Amino acid sequence: GAVVSQHPSWVICKSGTSVKIECRSLDFQATTMFWYRQFPKQSLMLMATSNEGSKATYEQGVEKDKFLINHASLTLSTLTVTSAHPEDSSFYICSARDRGGANNEQFFGPGTRLTVL
Amino acid sequence: AQTVTQSQPEMSVQEAETVTLSCTYDTSESDYYLFWYKQPPSRQMILVIRQEAYKQQNATENRFSVNFQKAAKSFSLKISDSQLGDAAMYFCATFGNEKLTFGTGTRLTIIP
Numbered sequence: 001g002a003v004v005s006q007h008p009s010w011v012i013c014k015s016g017t018s019v020k021i022e023c024r025s026l027d028f029q030a031t032t033m034f035w036y037r038q039f040p041k042q043s044l045m046l047m048a049t050s051n052e053g054s055k056a057t058y059e060q061g062v063e064k065d066k067f068l069i070n071h072a073s074l075t076l077s078t079l080t081v082t083s084a085h086p087e088d089s090s091f092y093i094c095s096a097r098d099r100g101g102a103n104n105e106q107f108f109g110p111g112t113r114l115t116v117l
Numbered sequence: 118a119q120t121v122t123q124s125q126p127e128m129s130v131q132e133a134e135t136v137t138l139s140c141t142y143d144t145s146e147s148d149y150y151l152f153w154y155k156q157p158p159s160r161q162m163i164l165v166i167r168q169e170a171y172k173q174q175n176a177t178e179n180r181f182s183v184n185f186q187k188a189a190k191s192f193s194l195k196i197s198d199s200q201l202g203d204a205a206m207y208f209c210a211t212f213g214n215e216k217l218t219f220g221t222g223t224r225l226t227i228i229p
Contacts, residue, residue: 022195038160042221043208043219043222044162044208044219045219046216046217046218049215049216091160092159093162095162106150106217107166108154108162108163110159110161111160111161
């Protein structure tokens, strides 16, 4: 089946630094990737939709200058949290839609736990 | 706009018994899909079952089935013969306007 990987699986950083999270579709091409944030014991909230070769579309309330998204190829999207602060600590999950798939199914990565000290 | 409501924060069921998780939704889309996802302690999201809104027949996947009531905007998940491995958070979601919108989740506990 379709596999999506994320790297790193967890990261700890100091306040003010930037962190990059990678999302890769391993066995399919993904024209669209999605980035979600999940706070403890809460649901997944869509942050942005990333289309290969074009600018990401951000959800209301998500700062595009803080959460930089790049989708340079059909198998890779990156999320960079710039100048991270403790309130950015969360679980970040990406998903990818199979370019050749049906039923609008999204395949999810295993997530990245970000802790900002 | 889409909203998804899961009114049961927690549910528990005896092993081998049947449990039903509730979900209601609202959407302005005429063409949409509905999903149930499972999130075990590993936090990996796993698709349990999907339903195309234009199909009247309820979807089934082995021990998992849905009761889709389009007019009532209800999409409940029935788990038959519950197993210990079914313990997880379950999220109901709608896909419309190119977005997945999730409910707040139901934590399912399986009692041995």
